[in-house]
Amino acid sequence: MCSCNGKPSDLSLLDGVLAEYASVDGSLITILQKAQEIYGYLPTDVLYRIAEATGQTPAKVLGVATFYTQFRFRPVGKYLILLCQGTACHVNGSERIADAVYETIGIRDGETTEDGLFTLTHVACLGCCSLSPVMMINGSTYGSLTPAKVKEILTSLARSDKEEA
Amino acid sequence: MIRIAVGEGSCGIAAGAGKVYDKLASLLPEDMRPGVTGCIGMCFLEPIVDVYEDGKLRRYVKVDEAGAEKIASAVTTGDFEAARSLEILPEDEEFLSKQTRIALRNCGVIDPTDIQSYIDAGGYSAITKILKEGVTPEEVIETVKVSGLAGRGGAGFPTWFKWNAARASKGEKKYLICNADEGDPGAFMDRAVLESDPHDLLEGMLIGAYAIGADEAVIYVRAEYPLAIVRLTEAIKQAEERNLAGDRILGSDFSCRFRIKAGAGAFVCGEETALIESLEGKRGMPRLKPPFPAAAGYWQKPSNINNVETYANVAWIINNGGEAFAAMGTETSRGTKVFALTGKIKKGGLVEIPMGKTLRDVIFGIGGGIKSGRDFKAVQMGGPSGGCIPADLLDTVIDYKKLSATGAIMGSGGMVVMDSSTCMVGMAKFFLDFTAKESCGKCVHCRIGTKRMQEILTRIVEGKGREGDVELLEELCSAIKDGALCGLGQTAPNPVLTTIKYFRDEYDAHIREKRCPAHECAALLKYSIDADACRGCTACARNCPAGAITGTVKQPHVIDPEKCIRCGMCKTVCRFGAVKVD
Numbered sequence: 001m002c003s004c005n006g007k008p009s010d011l012s013l014l015d016g017v018l019a020e021y022a023s024v025d026g027s028l029i030t031i032l033q034k035a036q037e038i039y040g041y042l043p044t045d046v047l048y049r050i051a052e053a054t055g056q057t058p059a060k061v062l063g064v065a066t067f068y069t070q071f072r073f074r075p076v077g078k079y080l081i082l083l084c085q086g087t088a089c090h091v092n093g094s095e096r097i098a099d100a101v102y103e104t105i106g107i108r109d110g111e112t113t114e115d116g117l118f119t120l121t122h123v124a125c126l127g128c129c130s131l132s133p134v135m136m137i138n139g140s141t142y143g144s145l146t147p148a149k150v151k152e153i154l155t156s157l158a159r160s161d162k163e164e165a
Numbered sequence: 166m167i168r169i170a171v172g173e174g175s176c177g178i179a180a181g182a183g184k185v186y187d188k189l190a191s192l193l194p195e196d197m198r199p200g201v202t203g204c205i206g207m208c209f210l211e212p213i214v215d216v217y218e219d220g221k222l223r224r225y226v227k228v229d230e231a232g233a234e235k236i237a238s239a240v241t242t243g244d245f246e247a248a249r250s251l252e253i254l255p256e257d258e259e260f261l262s263k264q265t266r267i268a269l270r271n272c273g274v275i276d277p278t279d280i281q282s283y284i285d286a287g288g289y290s291a292i293t294k295i296l297k298e299g300v301t302p303e304e305v306i307e308t309v310k311v312s313g314l315a316g317r318g319g320a321g322f323p324t325w326f327k328w329n330a331a332r333a334s335k336g337e338k339k340y341l342i343c344n345a346d347e348g349d350p351g352a353f354m355d356r357a358v359l360e361s362d363p364h365d366l367l368e369g370m371l372i373g374a375y376a377i378g379a380d381e382a383v384i385y386v387r388a389e390y391p392l393a394i395v396r397l398t399e400a401i402k403q404a405e406e407r408n409l410a411g412d413r414i415l416g417s418d419f420s421c422r423f424r425i426k427a428g429a430g431a432f433v434c435g436e437e438t439a440l441i442e443s444l445e446g447k448r449g450m451p452r453l454k455p456p457f458p459a460a461a462g463y464w465q466k467p468s469n470i471n472n473v474e475t476y477a478n479v480a481w482i483i484n485n486g487g488e489a490f491a492a493m494g495t496e497t498s499r500g501t502k503v504f505a506l507t508g509k510i511k512k513g514g515l516v517e518i519p520m521g522k523t524l525r526d527v528i529f530g531i532g533g534g535i536k537s538g539r540d541f542k543a544v545q546m547g548g549p550s551g552g553c554i555p556a557d558l559l560d561t562v563i564d565y566k567k568l569s570a571t572g573a574i575m576g577s578g579g580m581v582v583m584d585s586s587t588c589m590v591g592m593a594k595f596f597l598d599f600t601a602k603e604s605c606g607k608c609v610h611c612r613i614g615t616k617r618m619q620e621i622l623t624r625i626v627e628g629k630g631r632e633g634d635v636e637l638l639e640e641l642c643s644a645i646k647d648g649a650l651c652g653l654g655q656t657a658p659n660p661v662l663t664t665i666k667y668f669r670d671e672y673d674a675h676i677r678e679k680r681c682p683a684h685e686c687a688a689l690l691k692y693s694i695d696a697d698a699c700r701g702c703t704a705c706a707r708n709c710p711a712g713a714i715t716g717t718v719k720q721p722h723v724i725d726p727e728k729c730i731r732c733g734m735c736k737t738v739c740r741f742g743a744v745k746v747d
């Protein structure tokens with residue numbers, strides 16, 4: 001649960017969120033979600049700041065954050081891949097898709113590529129089961145995947161990123 | 166008058182509806198701008214474009230950008246022949262015509278982003294009638310009682326009973342909650358309603374809030390449904406603008422403010438008391454019942470919690486009367502139920518039918534049977550809490566009691582169809598992986614019991630199963646059923662018990678013969694090359710990542726079983742079908 005790069009986070013970014021929600025009962029999860037939108041993940045110093053502002057112990061805040069799979073404690077890549085491992089996707093070969101991701105960019109569930117471009121997270125169901133197997137990258141859904149299609153999607157994202165740079 | 170609507174549910178968009186929309190918008194004149202509609206439920210035909218001309222509907226399916234051009238030119242020239250090849254086939258139309266739609270009645274028909282579209286379809290007339298004609302809360306509850314509506318979230322508990330209990334509970338402050346957590350992987354009925362007809366949900370919730378005496382309504386939506394959250398937020402805003410939500414609705418004394426809470430990814434939060442804990446900003450761990458939410462729920466106040474589909478039926482019931490709803494279905498299950506048909510099915514999508522039809526009616530009659538031409542093996546219902554129903558029980562009637570008798574459950578509506586290539590032991594392991602991961606850890610039986618079951622199933626699919634493992638699993642199942650606090654643990658054994666009950670031979674083949682009859686468990690596959698079929702093209706040897714294949718050009722090749730990693734690459738690249746798997 002480190003801030004990884006060692007640098008302290010800019011806590012002033014949280015002020016607006018805390019002003020709106022810190023004193024509203026039951027808002028801890030909402031605050032954590034907003035914080036993650038701001039920082040991309042939940043750095044330790046941010047968790048401490050939230051604890052202080054909401055008057056809860058850091059242990060309680062971390063306890064809630066670690067309970068839910070949405071929250072991350074390490075920075076994520078530019079492209080967050082949500083790979084569905086739900087029932088319909090499983091029946092239609094999602095394991096082969098996970099292997100194809102690994103063969104293309106070398107990461108497994110929970111990992112980030114060294115260049116910081118991709119993070120892979122397995123999820124239970126994206127609700128597009130009839131297009132299974134399915135993955136979602138930064139909010140766009142890709143359906144009826146095959147290993148070849150996955151390779152093509154990921155390499156073209158990596159390529160367009162290089163061209164941008 | 167021509168009206169054009171592009172189906173933009175999550176699945177339509179995933180299939181490319183966005184691009185089709187843009188193309189149409191760029192080609193059509195201003196007065197024919199395309200509109201959007203939600204998910205019609207024919208996911209196997211997405212993207213879908215509907216063209217209404219003076220009430221007559223032409224439905225175009227599997228439309229890509231080239232197709233959009235054809236449609237645009239047909240619409241502008243009036244010569245529809247050119248786009249004929251894109252029109253839906255009569256046998257696919259049957260997918261809809263064989264259904265009876267209540268909860269989904271507006272899905273894929275109206276524009277979910279526009280409240281007027283819902284109102285034009287008769288929307289908000291039920292709550293208007295109640296408020297303007299002075300229908301009492303008791304009368305509302307009585308109508309729901311007559312309808313026989315039962316909870317569509319899985320347990321099938323009578324809705325009127327919960328409403329009545331919450332109404333009877335003492336207290337000034339009460340809450341009405343909607344469970345839109347839809348956690349069963351493989352199910353998306355609720356998503357369709359949220360995205361395609363959000364106002365129907367709001368109206369159902371308003372009626373529920375009025376019935377129990379709540380002035381605050383909360384919708385708990387799972388984080389994986391971003392579009393649903395967008396559409397709901399917009400719908401609430403529009404309803405407030407028309408005084409159909411908020412304070413003193415339609416000038417009456419009834420007020421109801423809506424709020425959305427996004428879930429954060431935890432299956433157990435679909436359980437009602439865990440959901441309430443999560444709403445309060447805590448770890449989503451179930452509470453001991455009683456007290457039930459109707460007595461002490463959200464912030465310990467009387468609360469009523471129902472599933473999305475449950476609420477989606479309410480406005481229809483008020484408008485058409487409880488008797489009309491009760492007239493459909495069976496003695497113990499009234500009305501219609503929505504199912505999400507997926508897996509190895511030919512026509513996957515959303516199916517709403519009256520209770521009392523058979524599984525065969527749904528899977529073969531509407532879904533068209535198995536996609537691959539293989540044999541139907543089983544249908545999984547109820548997700549991680551449910552079970553697998555085998556082929557010889559396909560004539561089972563869809564009814565809460567009859568389905569439970571098979572060992573599966575009605576569940577929330579997920580129907581995942583499997584063919585002979587699906588390993589049933591692998592399926593049981595899949596669900597135990599899921600429940601072991603999602604167990605919140607509160608009770609020992611669930612936390613550790615599911616873990617032990619997962620370990621046993623893992624060793625079986627890896628070919629390390631031992632004699633007696635099945636009996637051990639059964640013992641664990643009964644201990645977990647008895648010892649778990651909430652439904653997650655109590656029902657976690659169901660996928661294992663049903664597969665043992667109906668597919669014991671597959672367990673035995675794995676354990677005794679180290680063989681996977683479905684050829685799915687990688688560790689148990691044996692790859693070999695049929696020397697007669699092999700032409701010695703060397704494709705397999707060149708592509709084998711493990712260097713396990715040897716042979717000379719034009720001579721039969723061989724696979725070294727010691728080196729083989731069973732990835733299946735050789736089988737994929739062989740053009741002569743010479744690679745055999747056992």
Ligand SMILES: Cc1cc2nc3c(=O)[nH]c(=O)nc-3n(C[C@H](O)[C@H](O)[C@H](O)COP(=O)(O)O)c2cc1C
Nearest residue numbers: 316317318344347348435436437471472475652653
């Ligand atoms: C582990 C578990 C997960 C559940 N998930 C859901 C869910 O995702 N959606 C839902 O509506 N009900 C779910 N339920 C059922 C709810 O606890 C509750 O019965 C339901 O929301 C009540 O609404 P209904 O009476 O309208 O069905 C779940 C139950 C358990 C035990």
Ligand code: FES
Nearest residue numbers: 084086089126129
């Ligand atoms: S199971 Fe993968 S989208 Fe539902």
